[in-house]
Amino acid sequence: MQPDAARQVIAAALAEIAPEVDLDEIDGTVPFAAEADLDSMDLLSLAEELHARTGVDIGDGDLPSPWSLDQLVAELARRAD
Amino acid sequence: MGDFTMPSLGADMERGTLSEWLVAEGDEVRKGQIVAVIETDKSDVEVEVFESGVVAELLVAPGTEVEVGTPLARIGSPGASRAGNAEPPADEPSTAPEPARIATVSGGGRRGHATAILSPILRQLADTLRVDPDSIDGTGPGGRLTRADLEGAAATEPTHPPTSPTRLRSAGGGSSPYARRLAAELGVDVADVSGSGLGGAVRARDLPERASGDVGAESAQILRQRSEADAPDEVIGADGADEPAEPAEPAPPSAPKKDRSAAMRQAIARLMTTANREIPHYHVLSTLDVHDAVAWLDHHNASHPPAERILPAAVLLRATALAATQVPELNGWWEDDAFVPSPTVDLGVAVSLRGGGVVTPTIADAGSLTLVETMEALRGLVARARRGNLRSADLANASLTVTNLGEQGAEEVIGVIHPPQVAIVGFGRPVDRVVALDGMVAVRPTIRATVSGDHRATDGHAGSLLLAAIAKALDHPAVL
Numbered sequence: 001m002q003p004d005a006a007r008q009v010i011a012a013a014l015a016e017i018a019p020e021v022d023l024d025e026i027d028g029t030v031p032f033a034a035e036a037d038l039d040s041m042d043l044l045s046l047a048e049e050l051h052a053r054t055g056v057d058i059g060d061g062d063l064p065s066p067w068s069l070d071q072l073v074a075e076l077a078r079r080a081d
Numbered sequence: 082m083g084d085f086t087m088p089s090l091g092a093d094m095e096r097g098t099l100s101e102w103l104v105a106e107g108d109e110v111r112k113g114q115i116v117a118v119i120e121t122d123k124s125d126v127e128v129e130v131f132e133s134g135v136v137a138e139l140l141v142a143p144g145t146e147v148e149v150g151t152p153l154a155r156i157g158s159p160g161a162s163r164a165g166n167a168e169p170p171a172d173e174p175s176t177a178p179e180p181a182r183i184a185t186v187s188g189g190g191r192r193g194h195a196t197a198i199l200s201p202i203l204r205q206l207a208d209t210l211r212v213d214p215d216s217i218d219g220t221g222p223g224g225r226l227t228r229a230d231l232e233g234a235a236a237t238e239p240t241h242p243p244t245s246p247t248r249l250r251s252a253g254g255g256s257s258p259y260a261r262r263l264a265a266e267l268g269v270d271v272a273d274v275s276g277s278g279l280g281g282a283v284r285a286r287d288l289p290e291r292a293s294g295d296v297g298a299e300s301a302q303i304l305r306q307r308s309e310a311d312a313p314d315e316v317i318g319a320d321g322a323d324e325p326a327e328p329a330e331p332a333p334p335s336a337p338k339k340d341r342s343a344a345m346r347q348a349i350a351r352l353m354t355t356a357n358r359e360i361p362h363y364h365v366l367s368t369l370d371v372h373d374a375v376a377w378l379d380h381h382n383a384s385h386p387p388a389e390r391i392l393p394a395a396v397l398l399r400a401t402a403l404a405a406t407q408v409p410e411l412n413g414w415w416e417d418d419a420f421v422p423s424p425t426v427d428l429g430v431a432v433s434l435r436g437g438g439v440v441t442p443t444i445a446d447a448g449s450l451t452l453v454e455t456m457e458a459l460r461g462l463v464a465r466a467r468r469g470n471l472r473s474a475d476l477a478n479a480s481l482t483v484t485n486l487g488e489q490g491a492e493e494v495i496g497v498i499h500p501p502q503v504a505i506v507g508f509g510r511p512v513d514r515v516v517a518l519d520g521m522v523a524v525r526p527t528i529r530a531t532v533s534g535d536h537r538a539t540d541g542h543a544g545s546l547l548l549a550a551i552a553k554a555l556d557h558p559a560v561l
Contacts, residue, residue, distance in 0.1 A: 018435060037435070039487050040392050041463050048387040057386055060379065 001054075001080035006073050009080075013049035017042050023069065031066035054080045083132060084152035090119065090126050090476040091441075093352040093499075097121050098146040099153060108136045109159060115472065117153065122348035124440050124466075128473045134159055345438060356497050360415075361536040364495050365544040369552050370518075371511060372525045374400075377558035394485050395456035397508050397528075397551075399561045402426045402447035402455070404550030405481050410539050411532070411547055412480045414501040420538040425449070429479030429499065430459065432466040440466050441482060441499065442475040452561045486510055493529040503535035504544070506551070 001009075011023050014036075021036045033043060051057045056079045063071055087097050101118040110116055115127045116136075137157035141147060356362075374396055382390045405412040405426045413422040426448035429441045442465070444450070444458045465471045484496050485508040492512055496505035509529040516525050530551060532544035554561060 020435070034489060039433070039489060040394065041460070044387060044390055044392060047390075051387045059383055061383060 006077040028070035122344040400554035411504040423480035429482035431484040503538040
């Protein structure tokens with residue numbers, strides 16, 4: 001999957017969880033949870049949405065902790081066909 | 082047979098506003114069915130009826146604020162009044178005060194006659210089903226829409242029919258809670274705003290420039306999902322002066338919704354003032370080594386899909402519930418100068434809301450739930466709290482409250498007891514700390530846990546016992 005497409009999937013998934021978060025206004029290089037004000041329940045919901053939409057299951061061990069939006073986009077793009 | 086009364090949705094609630102009826106006179110209702118939406122200082126709550134029967138009479142019109150215990154509706158025996166009530170009376174209380182809102186906002190041209198009168202109940206149903214009432218032919222008296230019309234339309238039209246884009250209601254694509262709150266503060270109806278978000282969702286940046294101040298920095302706020310939908314249409318002109326958008330549309334019968342942010346702060350202030358005035362608090366603290374719990378969770382979560390994963394918060398709740406069954410003197414209420422133990426552990430859970438604010442719904446009988454069930458209960462509570470549709474069962478009186486700051490929080494929280502409860506447990510953010518372990522220095526994941534207790538009921542010994550029981554439960558996560 002191209003990074004742009006991965007980003008769109010993330011935006012669509014996030015719209016279900018935190019519709020007020022605008023990915024274009026997020027700094028992609030800093031810890032995403034703090035930047036978007038998401039708690040662990042929100043992050044779990046995001047993983048669930050991404051899994052449902054792409055079949056890719058991104059778990060805690062797949063990304064550095066904490067992770068940034070750019071890192072999530074890269075991981076999803078790498079693993080989604 | 083009996084009255085459906087204004088329920089008490091929390092120990093501190095004295096009054097509530099009936100914001101919406103979800104049933105009409107003549108409807109059959111089943112025990113447990115959600116029949117109304119009640120607005121409290123803190124939240125909009127979907128309220129169930131506790132007996133089966135037929136709605137004989139709606140006694141209170143939407144928008145009315147009444148005291149707890151006031152009869153809201155009469156429930157008759159099943160079948161008693163059904164025959165004589167086949168058609169809703171023309172002046173049923175739920176329709177009379179509220180004019181044809183959807184018909185006026187939909188911008189003419191189409192079959193407006195069908196929705197000339199659309200009760201709040203059917204409006205709610207249309208929102209829920211995501212159907213456009215104006216695109217449906219009414220089969221009721223005078224071409225009025227009936228419940229069956231809406232349900233039929235929803236069944237045959239899986240997708241939302243095209244609606245005038247600028248007036249699209251927010252129910253489907255959705256506006257963000259933050260945007261709705263901003264809109265309320267600006268006096269803007271989100272239905273007037275073209276959303277730039279996905280599916281037309283209204284975002285904060287779609288709203289007109291804020292007048293002043295940093296809204297994000299404001300103290301507790303709360304979702305106003307339903308109340309915005311009913312707010313009178315208003316826009317703020319370029320000069321900032323209020324200017325009615327549609328003067329032809331009368332205001333709702335009730336006074337404008339009061340600022341819930343202020344109401345919520347007042348409710349919290351009342352409760353906490355009572356707590357600080359009447360409860361002689363004591364506090365005890367332990368640093369819990371959560372290495373085993375974290376390792377168990379990591380192992381579990383690595384082998385389960387996201388939908389079956391368990392959060393640390395659920396483990397902490399489960400451990401607390403288990404501990405509370407072992408220290409029953411902290412699980413109950415202080416009433417009439419005596420401690421009344423609770424037969425079950427009903428855990429109040431502080432849930433923070435997106436955009437600010439906290440509500441404290443209850444996981445009933447948490448002591449009898451497995452860890453997986455506790456996680457499911459927590460998921461449901463958080464989702465409903467953040468969507469703004471908690472149910473009355475979610476707001477049952479808790480016997481003990483837990484406040485958990487989570488991954489982003491501070492390291493330690495010392496809670497204020499929610500009267501009439503006698504204790505509150507606080508968990509800080511998990512932190513890797515240097516600890517002594519078997520005579521060696523080690524770095525371990527830890528959580529600072531506190532118990533605030535009521536000295537009238539117990540002393541620090543009970544609080545220590547509770548913390549020890551929680552620590553022990555966390556050391557054996559597999560048996561949680």
